[in-house]
Amino acid sequence: MDRGRVERVFDALGDPGRRSLVVAVASRGTATATELAAELPVTRQAVAKQLVSLADAGLLRARRAGRETRYEVTPEPLGDAVAWMVDVGAEWDDRLARLGRAITDRAGR
Amino acid sequence: MQIEREIVVPASPDEVWEALTDPELLEEWFANDVELDPRPGGEGVFRWDDGEERRAVVREAEPGERLVLDWEDDGDVVLELDEVDGGTRVHVVETAPDWSAALELHALAWTAVA
Numbered sequence: 001m002d003r004g005r006v007e008r009v010f011d012a013l014g015d016p017g018r019r020s021l022v023v024a025v026a027s028r029g030t031a032t033a034t035e036l037a038a039e040l041p042v043t044r045q046a047v048a049k050q051l052v053s054l055a056d057a058g059l060l061r062a063r064r065a066g067r068e069t070r071y072e073v074t075p076e077p078l079g080d081a082v083a084w085m086v087d088v089g090a091e092w093d094d095r096l097a098r099l100g101r102a103i104t105d106r107a108g109r
Numbered sequence: 110m111q112i113e114r115e116i117v118v119p120a121s122p123d124e125v126w127e128a129l130t131d132p133e134l135l136e137e138w139f140a141n142d143v144e145l146d147p148r149p150g151g152e153g154v155f156r157w158d159d160g161e162e163r164r165a166v167v168r169e170a171e172p173g174e175r176l177v178l179d180w181e182d183d184g185d186v187v188l189e190l191d192e193v194d195g196g197t198r199v200h201v202v203e204t205a206p207d208w209s210a211a212l213e214l215h216a217l218a219w220t221a222v223a
Contacts (some may be wrong), residue, residue: 088112099118099137103124103125103128
């Protein structure tokens with residue numbers, strides 16, 4: 001699994017403004033900086049900048065639409081974060097089971 | 110974001126501590142090849158037969174009680190021992206890099222689904 005990608009997702013989502021943008025884009029399906037700025041208390045420029053960094057982290061996918069860039073949410077990175085919990089959890093399930101067996105075996109010797 | 114697991118094993122906290130810190134015993138359950146200096150600031154190298162290798166630095170080591178490793182690549186793992194009826198409870202918490210953001214990521218994941 002790609003730990004670097006998970007970290008980039010966390011960094012991108014560490015900022016409340018960027019998180020609310022992801023939610024805003026997700027709830028609309030697709031959105032442009034102009035559309036989002038019309039409904040948020042920030043400038044179009046600030047929104048556009050945040051959208052670019054979210055796209056760099058792989059959370060949004062950018063598509064040119066005439067003079068504007070239209071964004072949509074990509075579900076895969078969120079899937080990575082969930083995958084971390086599943087993978088690391090399963091690793092510990094296996095390890096602790098082996099630890100229990102190793103200790104029980106030694107007690108029996 | 111973190112995961113939490115526990116198990117009760119039929120041994121004393123001191124015996125379990127050995128299993129958590131003696132490289133030879135760690136090779137029975139944690140990884141296939143282990144080097145570990147189980148003192149604060151000591152280094153650990155864990156290798157698995159599939160080629161994976163992870164390095165860590167010991168942040169805390171209180172024998173029979175608590176071992177904390179900082180992974181070199183990301184996150185940390187806290188192992189705590191408690192004497193209970195029938196042996197020792199081993200409690201594990203492994204944390205991903207930025208877990209304050211991650212808690213909210215969890216909330217966001219639900220928001221995005223709803």
